[in-house]
Amino acid sequence: xxxxxxxxxxxxxxxxxxxxxxxxxxxxxxxxxxxxxxxxxxxxxxxxxxxxxxxxxxxxxxxxxxxxxxxxxxxxxxxxxxxxxxxxxxxxxxxxxxxxxxxxxxxxxxxxxxxxxxxxxxxxxxxxxxxxxxxxxxxxxxxxxxxxxxxxxxxxxxxxxxxxxxxxxxxxxxxxxxxxxxxxxxxxxxxxxxxxxxxxxxxxxxxxxxxxxxxxxxxxxxxxxxxxxxxxxxxxxxxxxxxxxxxxxxxxxxxxxxxxxxxxxxxxxxxxxxxxxxxxx
Amino acid sequence: xxxxxxxxxxxxxxxxxxxxxxxxxxxxxxxxxxxxxxxxxxxxxxxxxxxxxxxxxxxxxxxxxxxxxxxxxxxxxxxxxxxxxxxxxxxxxxxxxxxxxxxxxxxxxxxxxxxxxxxxxxxxxxxxxxxxxxxxxxxxxxxxxxxxxxxxxxxxxxxxxxxxxxxxxxxxxxxxxxxxxxxxxxxxxxxxxxxxxxxxxxxxxxxxxxxxxxxxxxxxxxx
Numbered sequence: 001x002x003x004x005x006x007x008x009x010x011x012x013x014x015x016x017x018x019x020x021x022x023x024x025x026x027x028x029x030x031x032x033x034x035x036x037x038x039x040x041x042x043x044x045x046x047x048x049x050x051x052x053x054x055x056x057x058x059x060x061x062x063x064x065x066x067x068x069x070x071x072x073x074x075x076x077x078x079x080x081x082x083x084x085x086x087x088x089x090x091x092x093x094x095x096x097x098x099x100x101x102x103x104x105x106x107x108x109x110x111x112x113x114x115x116x117x118x119x120x121x122x123x124x125x126x127x128x129x130x131x132x133x134x135x136x137x138x139x140x141x142x143x144x145x146x147x148x149x150x151x152x153x154x155x156x157x158x159x160x161x162x163x164x165x166x167x168x169x170x171x172x173x174x175x176x177x178x179x180x181x182x183x184x185x186x187x188x189x190x191x192x193x194x195x196x197x198x199x200x201x202x203x204x205x206x207x208x209x210x211x212x213x214x215x216x217x218x219x220x221x222x223x224x225x226x227x228x229x230x231x232x233x234x235x236x237x238x239x240x241x242x243x244x245x246x247x248x249x250x251x252x253x254x255x256x257x258x259x260x261x262x263x264x265x266x267x268x269x270x271x272x273x274x275x276x277x278x279x280x281x
Numbered sequence: 282x283x284x285x286x287x288x289x290x291x292x293x294x295x296x297x298x299x300x301x302x303x304x305x306x307x308x309x310x311x312x313x314x315x316x317x318x319x320x321x322x323x324x325x326x327x328x329x330x331x332x333x334x335x336x337x338x339x340x341x342x343x344x345x346x347x348x349x350x351x352x353x354x355x356x357x358x359x360x361x362x363x364x365x366x367x368x369x370x371x372x373x374x375x376x377x378x379x380x381x382x383x384x385x386x387x388x389x390x391x392x393x394x395x396x397x398x399x400x401x402x403x404x405x406x407x408x409x410x411x412x413x414x415x416x417x418x419x420x421x422x423x424x425x426x427x428x429x430x431x432x433x434x435x436x437x438x439x440x441x442x443x444x445x446x447x448x449x450x451x452x453x454x455x456x457x458x459x460x461x462x463x464x465x466x467x468x469x470x471x472x473x474x475x476x477x478x479x480x481x482x483x484x485x486x487x488x489x490x491x492x493x494x495x496x497x498x499x500x501x502x503x504x
Contacts, residue, residue, distance in 0.1 A: 008416075010415075012412040012415075015408070015411050015412045015415055016408045016411070016412065018411075019407060019408050019411045020408070023407070033441035033442060033445060034441060034444075034445075035441050036441065036444045036459055038463055039463075064399065065391075065395060065396035065397075065398075065399035065400055066399040066400060066402065066403040067403075068396060068399075068400055069400055069403075069404075096328065098391065098395070098396075098399075100372070101372065101388060101391045101392070101396075104372060104373050104388060105392055108374065128321060129321060129324040129325045129327075129328055130320055130321035130324040130325070131324070133317050133320035133321050133324065134321050136317050137314065137317040137318060137321065140310075140314050140317070141314075144314070144318060145321065150372060150373060151373065183478075203439075206466075207466060207470050207474060208474045208477070208478065210466050210467060210470055210471040210474060211471045211474040211475045211478055213471075214467065214471045215475075223439075226439055226440065229441075253440060253441050254441075256440050257440040257441055257442035257443075258442070259407060259411075260436045260437065260439075260440050260442070260443075261437075261442060262411065263410070263411050263414050263436065264433055264436055264437065266411060266414060266415040267414050267415065267418045267429070267433070268433075269415075270414075270415045270416070270418065270419070271418070271419060271420050271429075274419050274420070275420075
């Protein structure tokens with residue numbers, strides 16, 4: 001075995017170690033790379049920015065803890081933005097594996113950071129099974145799907161949900177989704193009821209939503225931690241009072257930049273060794 | 282009758298929403314709304330069915346002391362714990378007499394045990410992706426080379442570092458790597474995704490029609 005072949009068979013623990021250092025060092029020593037905002041994220045920001053105080057949006061927590069690092073920062077940024085605009089947020093979840101608890105955690109954080117009041121500025125309607133059936137039924141009657149919020153208070157008595165009978169009273173639906181739930185919101189709610197839909201998805205799922213954005217069925221898509229960091233950046237630029245709050249996605253992008261660079265170097269190095277091995281034969 | 286009744290019910294239940302969509306009269310819509318409500322209730326029962334199935338499988342494993350039975354025992358114990366917390370204590374937080382807030386046990390376990398564990402499991406992927414990329418990404422032919430070049434552009438263009446390393450030259454109209462990555466996502470990627478989405482939708486539509494007219498009967502089971 002020649003030296004090029006030996007390098008191709010390098011112990012993967014060395015690769016793991018380099019990736020670990022690439023993830024750890026930017027956290028300890030932040031680089032602070034500027035984030036470039038992309039049009040699909042800007043569209044979502046502009047749509048929320050165009051809402052008036054008192055308008056209501058639905059924010060669907062369709063993800064679980066495994067997607068939290070990518071989607072929690074999106075939720076935080078959107079909730080801060082909506083609170084600053086005086087927009088009421090109706091939180092819900094159609095994802096069975098922890099979606100409602102992700103919502104509980106994000107609303108708690110919003111209250112701590114900005115003083116937003118549960119029941120007044122936002123309401124967490126909780127989780128409902130049925131997926132598309134629940135989405136379709138929301139087009140007829142919100143109380144039929146969510147008769148009470150997550151604390152058991154009847155939805156008719158909650159100021160944040162006053163006047164919201166169905167999708168006609170909602171300006172925008174934002175789905176923070178893993179799996180197919182984001183597509184269901186677009187295919188069913190936007191197509192049949194004409195409500196504007198925006199999606200925040202994991203980076204792995206983001207490419208498929210570009211087809212919907214280009215077709216005008218979704219107003220925009222935030223893809224993974226990059227999309228979250230772009231929205232955080234927009235909120236911080238336009239609302240300096242919120243700039244001091246935690247921006248976990250922006251910090252995470254330093255890590256992602258370095259780790260991507262490490263992986264690219266490994267790929268290039270591996271191919272150079274592969275070509276050299278072939279030539280040596 | 283054992284076959285005819287379920288088949289007839291399935292055909293009627295699947296055709297009715299289609300009729301309601303194209304003929305939205307008030308009477309038709311009212312029953313359609315009821316169908317949607319029943320669907321939400323039945324879906325909740327399916328969740329309960331999953332729980333019962335999980336309990337039975339793991340109980341069987343523990344009773345028979347099959348390989349890995351200790352993990353079945355841990356699963357059942359964790360299920361019993363979380364179910365008790367959820368049913369007896371509820372979710373969220375509550376305010377105590379002294380004005381402080383305390384998380385309910387269910388939410389505490391979810392936020393400080395389950396969430397970090399799930400995130401940790403997912404984060405392991407990064408290491409395995411790096412190792413697999415080094416070993417498997419090889420330029421063996423033209424298609425593999427194109428795939429590799431595209432992947433490298435996207436990987437570099439979708440992080441802030443890419444825009445700093447290869448920013449492009451505006452005066453010469455040379456796009457940066459971030460612009461190229463965005464173009465790839467917006468055009469070639471969207472075109473490919475459209476093909477996949479349309480294909481999947483056509484497949485789902487044809488399967489739905491087969492269920493609607495009774496050709497496919499997945500609800501009858503193996504009989």
